[in-house]
Structure formats: structure tokens, C-alpha cells
Amino acid sequence: MANIRTFKKELYMVLEIIAEECLIVRDLHPEKAEKAEKLFEEALELYYETRSKKNTDASKSQKKFYADLRNSYLEGIFAVLKNIEALHTA
Numbered sequence: 001m002a003n004i005r006t007f008k009k010e011l012y013m014v015l016e017i018i019a020e021e022c023l024i025v026r027d028l029h030p031e032k033a034e035k036a037e038k039l040f041e042e043a044l045e046l047y048y049e050t051r052s053k054k055n056t057d058a059s060k061s062q063k064k065f066y067a068d069l070r071n072s073y074l075e076g077i078f079a080v081l082k083n084i085e086a087l088h089t090a
Helices: 004-029 029-053 061-087
Strands: none
Touching: 004 029, 004 061, 029 061
16 A cells, blocks of 8 residues: 555545445346445445544554555455445346
């Protein structure tokens, strides 16, 4: 990861992509709109949770903290994307 600013931009960009996917599911499959909205809310919660975390552990370097935070965020987002993909195919 290059820097914190880039990480924050990546967080927002991924959230936009998920919002678009949820809107597509809602428009193409109106019966799945509620599930798509719940997935978006889950992604939004993960976004806010990630943005609000601070490095409170003095023994952990900033670089290590943000690398771990990024990996944790991506793990959660990939789970949401997998669920959105399942809505498209089901």
C-alpha cells in the first residue's frame, strides 16, 4: 500500500462499486431488492467501521496496522461481493 490517502480512496471506490452492483440487482431482479439493500448496508457498515479504526497499539507500526486493516476490509468486501454475485445468478 502506497499511503493512507490511497487506502481511503480505495475504500470509497469499492463502496461505489458495491452500490452500483446492488442497484443493478435491484433493477434487474425486483424480488431480490431487499437482499441487495441488506448487502449494501453490510458493505456500508464495514466501510464506516474500517474508516473509524485507529492504531491504538503503540508497539504496532503504522504500516503493519494499515496492511492488516486493508486485508481485513478486503476479506469482508469479498464476502459481500460473493453474495451479490449469488443474487445475480440465483
